[in-house]
Amino acid sequence: MTVTRRDFLKGVGAGAGLAGAAGIEAFPSEVAARELKTKGAKEVPSLCYYCAVGCGIVASVADGKVVAIQGDPEHPINRGTLCSKAQAYIQALDHPKRLTRALYRAPGATEWQEKPLDWAMAEIAQRIKATRDAAFTETEDGVTVNRTEAIAALGSAVIANEECYLLTKLMRGLGVVWLEHQARV
Numbered sequence: 001m002t003v004t005r006r007d008f009l010k011g012v013g014a015g016a017g018l019a020g021a022a023g024i025e026a027f028p029s030e031v032a033a034r035e036l037k038t039k040g041a042k043e044v045p046s047l048c049y050y051c052a053v054g055c056g057i058v059a060s061v062a063d064g065k066v067v068a069i070q071g072d073p074e075h076p077i078n079r080g081t082l083c084s085k086a087q088a089y090i091q092a093l094d095h096p097k098r099l100t101r102a103l104y105r106a107p108g109a110t111e112w113q114e115k116p117l118d119w120a121m122a123e124i125a126q127r128i129k130a131t132r133d134a135a136f137t138e139t140e141d142g143v144t145v146n147r148t149e150a151i152a153a154l155g156s157a158v159i160a161n162e163e164c165y166l167l168t169k170l171m172r173g174l175g176v177v178w179l180e181h182q183a184r185v
């Protein structure tokens with residue numbers, strides 16, 4: 001059966017009339033205004049950590065909780081857009097498997113132990129110092145120089161230009177020559 005445009009409009013009109021006669025509002029005159037979850041939230045600019053593109057995001061924070069995430073329209077890389085991974089970003093924030101404490105597995109151990117962040121920081125600093133001191137290279141003349149090939153540094157898409165600068169500065173100061181970035185691994 002062929003339905004013309006006129007038949008279709010007549011059918012819609014008849015349906016609306018019947019609904020009205022039955023006391024049903026086919027087209028509610030008032031739609032309850034949905035309160036936006038971002039109402040009153042503070043907007044916090046940040047970066048997407050998922051990949052090396054480093055897109056800018058804006059997190060809406062209300063009562064200490066992220067309630068929405070969107071692309072940062074002022075960010076030069078993504079200009080407000082976000083890929084599907086980042087659009088699902090908010091799921092990762094409150095995920096029960098998200099790591100929020102340092103986990104340490106001692107050499108030879110099979111179990112992880114939870115450690116305070118301060119402990120982890122101090123441990124990393126001591127190990128960097130010990131490795132560096134033990135692995136400085138020497139010139140052909142036997143002169144020890146500030147160069148160690150026993151430590152490598154890996155950057156991240158989550159760190160900004162200034163942080164990259166500081167990381168590079170720190171590593172060069174420590175004599176680290178292997179500097180990489182997650183974009184290239």
Ligand code: SF4
Pocket residue numbers: 048049050051052053054055078082083084085086
């Ligand atoms: S939004 Fe997508 S493309 Fe941009 S950094 Fe995140 S994962 Fe990468």
